[in-house]
Amino acid sequence: MKRLLYELSESWKIALAQMRSNKTRSTLTGLGVIIGIVAVTLMGTAIAGIQIGFDKSMAVFGDDVLYVEQWPWKPVDDWWNYRDRKKIKTEYAEPINRMIAATPNSNLVEAVPTSSLIRNIKYADSEVSNVLVRGTVADYIITSTFDFKQGRFFNELESRGGADVCVIGYDVADALFPSESPIDKSVLINGQPFKVIGVISRQGTFLGLFSLDAIVVMPLPAFQKYFSAKSDSDILVKIKDKTKLAEALDELTGIMRRVRGLPPEKKDDFSINEQQALKSTLDPIKNSIAMAGLFVTGLSLFVGAIGIMNITFVSVKERTREIGTRKALGARRRTILLQFLIESTSLCLLGGIVGLGLAYLMCLGIGRAFPSFPIDFSIGLVLISMAVSIATGLFSGLAPAWTASRLDPVAALRYE
Amino acid sequence: MRSETVNASDIRHPAPVVIDIENITKDYVMGEEIVHALRGVSLRICSNEYIAIMGPSGSGKSTLMNMLGCLDTPTSGRYDFNGRDVSAMNDDELAAIRNREIGFVFQTFNLLPRADSLRNVELPLIYAGIDSETRRQRAARVLQEVGLGDRLHHKPNELSGGQRQRVAIARALVNDPSIILADEPTGNLDSKTGEEIMALFEDLYERRHTIILVTHEADIARHARRTVRLRDGLIESDENGSGGVAVVPTQDRFEADATAR
Numbered sequence: 001m002k003r004l005l006y007e008l009s010e011s012w013k014i015a016l017a018q019m020r021s022n023k024t025r026s027t028l029t030g031l032g033v034i035i036g037i038v039a040v041t042l043m044g045t046a047i048a049g050i051q052i053g054f055d056k057s058m059a060v061f062g063d064d065v066l067y068v069e070q071w072p073w074k075p076v077d078d079w080w081n082y083r084d085r086k087k088i089k090t091e092y093a094e095p096i097n098r099m100i101a102a103t104p105n106s107n108l109v110e111a112v113p114t115s116s117l118i119r120n121i122k123y124a125d126s127e128v129s130n131v132l133v134r135g136t137v138a139d140y141i142i143t144s145t146f147d148f149k150q151g152r153f154f155n156e157l158e159s160r161g162g163a164d165v166c167v168i169g170y171d172v173a174d175a176l177f178p179s180e181s182p183i184d185k186s187v188l189i190n191g192q193p194f195k196v197i198g199v200i201s202r203q204g205t206f207l208g209l210f211s212l213d214a215i216v217v218m219p220l221p222a223f224q225k226y227f228s229a230k231s232d233s234d235i236l237v238k239i240k241d242k243t244k245l246a247e248a249l250d251e252l253t254g255i256m257r258r259v260r261g262l263p264p265e266k267k268d269d270f271s272i273n274e275q276q277a278l279k280s281t282l283d284p285i286k287n288s289i290a291m292a293g294l295f296v297t298g299l300s301l302f303v304g305a306i307g308i309m310n311i312t313f314v315s316v317k318e319r320t321r322e323i324g325t326r327k328a329l330g331a332r333r334r335t336i337l338l339q340f341l342i343e344s345t346s347l348c349l350l351g352g353i354v355g356l357g358l359a360y361l362m363c364l365g366i367g368r369a370f371p372s373f374p375i376d377f378s379i380g381l382v383l384i385s386m387a388v389s390i391a392t393g394l395f396s397g398l399a400p401a402w403t404a405s406r407l408d409p410v411a412a413l414r415y416e
Numbered sequence: 417m418r419s420e421t422v423n424a425s426d427i428r429h430p431a432p433v434v435i436d437i438e439n440i441t442k443d444y445v446m447g448e449e450i451v452h453a454l455r456g457v458s459l460r461i462c463s464n465e466y467i468a469i470m471g472p473s474g475s476g477k478s479t480l481m482n483m484l485g486c487l488d489t490p491t492s493g494r495y496d497f498n499g500r501d502v503s504a505m506n507d508d509e510l511a512a513i514r515n516r517e518i519g520f521v522f523q524t525f526n527l528l529p530r531a532d533s534l535r536n537v538e539l540p541l542i543y544a545g546i547d548s549e550t551r552r553q554r555a556a557r558v559l560q561e562v563g564l565g566d567r568l569h570h571k572p573n574e575l576s577g578g579q580r581q582r583v584a585i586a587r588a589l590v591n592d593p594s595i596i597l598a599d600e601p602t603g604n605l606d607s608k609t610g611e612e613i614m615a616l617f618e619d620l621y622e623r624r625h626t627i628i629l630v631t632h633e634a635d636i637a638r639h640a641r642r643t644v645r646l647r648d649g650l651i652e653s654d655e656n657g658s659g660g661v662a663v664v665p666t667q668d669r670f671e672a673d674a675t676a677r
Contacts, residue, residue, distance in 0.1 A: 003545030010542050017530045325526040328487060329587070330515020330543035332508045409487045413522070 007335050011342040018315065018343055019350070029304075029311045030351040033392060036301030037355030038362070041385050043297040045363055047290045048376035054286055057206045061275040064242040065143045066252055068092070068111075068235040072271035074281040085269045090115050090220060090233045092259050093137075099255045107248040108255075109238040112140050115223055117231040121168075121216060122188040123176040131172055132215045133189060135223020135231075143236040149173075151183045151198030154219055162221025167198040169215035187216075192226050194218060208372070245276065301392060304351070309396035312344045316404040323404050324412025337405035344397025345390055352389025356382060431462035433496075434594050434626055435484060440493025440503070441649075442479050453479040454490070455649035461595070461628065466621045468629040468640035476649040478599075481630045485518055485597045486510045498594060515543050519588025523600035525580045527572040533559055533583045534568045540591045558586040562616060578609035585616060595626045602636055614639045 019026040061067070070085050090113035100108045116134040120127055138159035150173075154165050166187065173182050173196075186193040194216075203212035223231070239248040249272055256270055316323070323336055331339075363377045442454040454476045461467055469484075471477035482488040483495065486502055489510070495503040502513055514520075519540075527536045537555035546554075559568055562582040572580050581601060588596050598617070602610030618639060621627055631637050645652040 002547070003543075006542045006545060006548070010539075021530055321524075321526065322528060325522070325528075326539070326543075327511060328485070328514055328520045328526075329540045330511050330591075332511045332543070334508075335543065410482045413487070413526070 007338060008342070011335075011339040012346065014339060015343040015346045019347065025311060026347060029307045030347055030354070032304030032307035033301070033348050033351030033389065034304075034355040034358065036297075036304035036392070037352045037385055037389060038359045039297035039300045040294070040388060041356055041359035041381065042362060043293045044381050044384065045359070045375045045377050047293065048378060048381065049373070050286065050290070052376055053204075053208060054282070056204060058275050058279055059145060060203060060206065060212055061278065062143060062145050063275050064239050065274070066108075066237040066239060066248060067273040068237065068252070068256060069271050069273055070232075073273040073278040082271075086260070088233050088235060088270060090135075090224075090235075092235050092256075095259050096235060096237070096252075096255055099258065103251070107240050107244050107251055109240050110139055110142065112137055112143050112236045112238070113220060113233065114140065114236060115220060115228075115231045115233040117227055119189050119216075119227070121172055121176065123182075123185065126176045128172050128175045128214065130214060131169075133223070133227060134215065134217045135220040135227070136217060137220055140217065140236070143238050146203060147201045149199045149201040150181065151196070153198055153217075159219045160221070162219050162225060164192070164194050164218075164222055165197045166194040166216050166218040167200060168196055168217075169200050169211075169213040170202040171211050171213035172216060173199045174213075189216065190226060194222075205372075245274065249274070301388070305348075305392045305396040307396075308344050308347055308393065309399060311347075312340055312397050312400035313403070315343065316340060316400045320407065320412050320415040323407050324409050324415065327407070327409035328413060333405040336407075337401045340401035340404050341394060341397045344401070345393030348389045348393030348396065349386070352386055352392075355389075356385050359385075431464060432498075433460055434463050434465075434498055435459065435461040436494075436496040437483070438494040440483060440490035440495060442476075442483065442488070443491045452649055454483070456493070457646075457649070457651055459644065459651065459654075461626070463594070463626055464621070464624045465642060466617075466627045466629070466640045467642040467644060468631060468637035469644050469646065470631060470634070470637050471646035471652075472632065474648075475646040477630060477632070477646050479649075480646060481597065481599055481628075484595075484628060485520060486513045511543075515540055516591060517594040519585075519591070519593040519596040521581070521584050521588050521596065521598035521601045523603040525572070525577075525584045525604070527580060527583055527587075529572055532569045532571050533564060533575070533586075536572070536583055537587045537590050540587060544591055554590055555586070558590045559583070561589070562586045576609070577605050578612055581605060581609075581613050582616065585613075585620075589620070589625075595628055596620065597628045597630070599630045600632070600636075601629070602633070603631075610636070 067073075068088055070088055071082055076082060093111045093113035096111035100106045100111065114134055114136040116132055118130055119133045120129045121131045138154055138156045141153045148167075149170065151167070153167055154163065157163075158165055166189075168176075168182060168187065172187075176182065176187060177185065182196040182199055184195060184197075186195050200213070200215070200217075205211050237252055239245070241248075252272055253268060256272070257268065260269060262269065326336065360377060363375050366373055367375055437457060437459045439456045439458050440454055441452065441456055444451040444453055457476070457480060469477055469480060479488070483490055486497065486505075487510075489505070490503050493503065494501065497513060497517060500513075502510065505513070528539070531539075534552065534555050537559055538551045541551040541554060556565075556568060559565060562585050564579060564582050564586065567575060567579060567583075570579075572583070575583065585596075585601075588598075601617070602613055605613060614636065617627055617629070621641075627640070629637065629640050637643050643653075643655045645654070
């Protein structure tokens with residue numbers, strides 16, 4: 001054991017001496033690893049960033065809300081079977097809630113109708129286009145995950161009465177009211193004034209595709225009065241116990257079939273969507289993007305590893321007599337194997353550390369230049385990068401080190 | 417005066433046998449051909465002998481040296497080193513024997529170019545698993561013994577040829593081996609420096625080391641107390657002055673003695 005320690009420290013010293021005496025060569029081969037590690041690490045930060053953005057986007061749907069909609073949240077091949085389905089109506093909320101109330105130990109809490117379309121919003125001389133205008137009821141708040149930056153959500157009374165009030169998203173508030181409070185101001189939607197009573201705090205984007213902050217929410221009767229045509233309606237159903245998702249899904253499916261009056265032989269003519277299913281639909285896509293990215297960047301690291309392997313082979317060849325001498329003096333196979341493994345590994349580790357430093361600086365730069373770009377530089381990533389560097393070193397050193405350890409001392413000593 | 421008489425007074429009888437080789441052969445495959453480098457050599461070397469192994473190239477001299485140095489194993493025959501059969505040992509066991517029992521001195525010194533004298537001499541001790549404090553002390557002491565006490569931190573390229581060979585000899589001595597195996601130790605040195613190195617070997621012999629000198633130079637071999645000559649893979653002669661046993665045709669004995677002296 002002690003002997004192994006001495007051999008290791010000796011090997012480490014030799015490795016450093018080798019690098020010092022072959023500076024150009026070490027730098028050039030190290031460069032391959034540095035580039036590889038930079039590429040892999042940056043890819044890693046991007047993947048981690050995408051993952052975080054993905055989770056954040058998914059969280060918007062809530063993990064305890066079911067969405068009754070015409071279309072499922074997954075790609076369908078037989079789209080024609082879905083196209084002709086009857087639209088979901090906001091009126092379904094009432095019978096659904098009645099049935100929930102009538103079911104003992106129902107796993108559902110409440111159904112909330114929503115109806116949405118895209119409109120432009122005006123205030124004074126400013127205008128925001130492509131805003132999601134949504135009509136719903138006061139209990140919408142229990143199905144959603146947002147907080148208020150200012151003001152409040154509309155109450156039961158305003159909801160039922162269809163008051164001309166609205167809650168606006170962060171982007172809308174930011175665009176229309178850059179320097180004043182939007183509360184109690186009236187915004188124009190389709191020429192109709194609505195009084196702002198609340199501002200939703202920033203939600204970010206959905207998968208970086210569209211903003212979740214370009215939204216206006218108003219009481220359903222008011223929405224229906226002005227925008228009922230061409231709007232899309234869904235029913236959101238809050239569930240009681242999210243660990244019993246399957247039961248909740250079954251229960252809601254049964255209720256919806258009764259609402260639609262479907263005979264048993266007919267298939268469902270609606271979709272019940274939820275976050276988990278969406279996640280499991282999107283996860284493979286996200287993972288394959290990540291794998292492809294890692295594979296491509298991994299190739300550059302592989303090229304770096306081949307460089308190290310090559311130079312270690314050269315080093316073994318150059319130092320054949322030294323290996324012979326060491327063997328004559330009592331170095332075992334293990335000793336020689338370790339020596340060259342440590343040489344290649346320390347070169348890779350050094351390259352890895354430099355590469356990681358560069359990647360970190362690049363991340364800082366990218367983060368500063370493009371704040372929205374998803375990047376996450378974590379300790380875990382640092383550890384993984386170091387592990388990958390060491391693994392690369394071991395991988396690239398193994399074949400040359402093995403060759404060196406098997407050298408016949410007689411032949412090695414005689415080698416010119 | 418016959419050298420045997422001088423040697424006999426040097427040796428305390430009975431000297432323990434260090435190397436006991438019996439009828440070893442070594443064959444190499446070279447392309448299609450099998451080369452019989454050693455055709456059955458028997459040799460016994462006792463502690464505190466000073467023996468020269470001579471022979472022209474192709475005589476099997478180098479092969480025998482590799483066998484004696486446990487760098488290679490024989491094709492057949494028996495080789496006992498300090499009573500242990502080394503002919504069937506594996507690579508790592510042989511490495512351990514080389515490390516503890518054999519001090520190598522090479523014609524080309526074979527020092528690590530980037531390591532100073534101290535680290536070069538320490539090397540066998542690292543493989544022996546000795547702690548760094550003891551290593552340093554022992555390496556410094558043997559360097560002192562070979563007259564390089566003031567060159568501990570010089571690298572090989574800062575030393576003369578003779579000094580380099582002294583470092584190599586110190587390295588051979590540091591683990592207190594049973595034999596010192598020197599392969600043409602003066603081959604890369606001028607004759608004056610060579611004589612200095614031979615004086616050092618003489619000194620080591622006086623201090624009861626066992627020295628095996630492999631050389632083709634009669635001048636160098638003359639320093640030894642016993643000379644074994646090889647030809648065509650067989651021992652041609654063995655001028656036996658120290659109780660070692662060798663299988664030698666009797667008619668060659670006198671002739672060999674005459675050549676060696």
